[in-house]
Amino acid sequence: MKTIFLLRHAKSSWDDPVERDFDRPLNTRGGRAAETIGRYLREQSLAFDSVVASPAVRVIETLDGVESGAGRRLGATFDKRVYMASAPTLLDIVHETDADAETLLLVGHNPGLEDLIFLLTPAGSGTLRKEVDIKYPTATLAEMRFDVERWEDIDEATGELVRFIRPRDLDPTLGPDGT
Template identity: 35%
Template sequence: MSVDTPRRIVLLRHAKADWPDVPDHDRPLAERGRSDASVAGRRLADTGIAFDLALCSTSVRTRETWKLAVQELPTRPKTVYEDRLYDATLGDLLALINETPDDVSDLLLVGHNPGTHALADALSGTSEGDTIARMTRSGFPTSAFAVITFPTSWKSVEHGAGRLVDFWTPHD
């Protein structure tokens, strides 16, 4: 695959988490979160994107979200559980994207807010239709995802370099 091959990233926020008396990293999904994660997986399958790689935070709620969502996909992509996605800053997230191998054309990132929303906002220089307005209005709720395309290599991804082509939330 050429470094000039168009790239696509899907940013998926974890599903609704419960609030038991455990450390934040160990919070499981709430009942609604389990349902929404499966719905998000079906909607991801509907996009027709065949992910080459999924990067998932190591938190319990992101791992549970991915476990439920991936069951809905026609094929399971290679999955890497990445510690740096938990509590990641915008700079951390951009660095992870820039490290993505050139043979990956479709990348899925399962993470947290505020980082996921900040990243979608920062990368989306242009958009199709009202996708940016809808994303801004919704605040990137749990189980939501954004699809952003790039005309260049992952190493060249930077602020404003992408086009937001889809934004979905489970409770529109």
């Protein structure tokens, strides 16, 4: 059994004048959402054998917030390919995961993360997939499980989406209207 967790970076700030999209930081709400997801990881005793993340500033700051909320380091490896990656590129990264790892956390961007869920889970495979189709909000954590022994065996429509946790599910003030 192999498990992939996907975490979209938290809400970034469009107010800071940065020259490159890559350098955009989180806004205040994004920082709160990241810490909330980190507390959720701690409460659920979720841990990862491998963590691969985009090196974009908003992803690094998301990981900082998650680690603060979780009360532990996640030990991420930063891979430039994750920045704005397509689903096929993300699948290449999955296939390269160390054979001894059972759980992988990918931390990155949309639409790649959302598209990876659509690629790896069968169409019409449940309520959670429909939620992803509606929207994959910032700082949302998804979990897919695969009945395979090797990462290389993960392929289209072979996974099951078993978790889709948005920050607003844990703290309603992190929802779209902030109430």
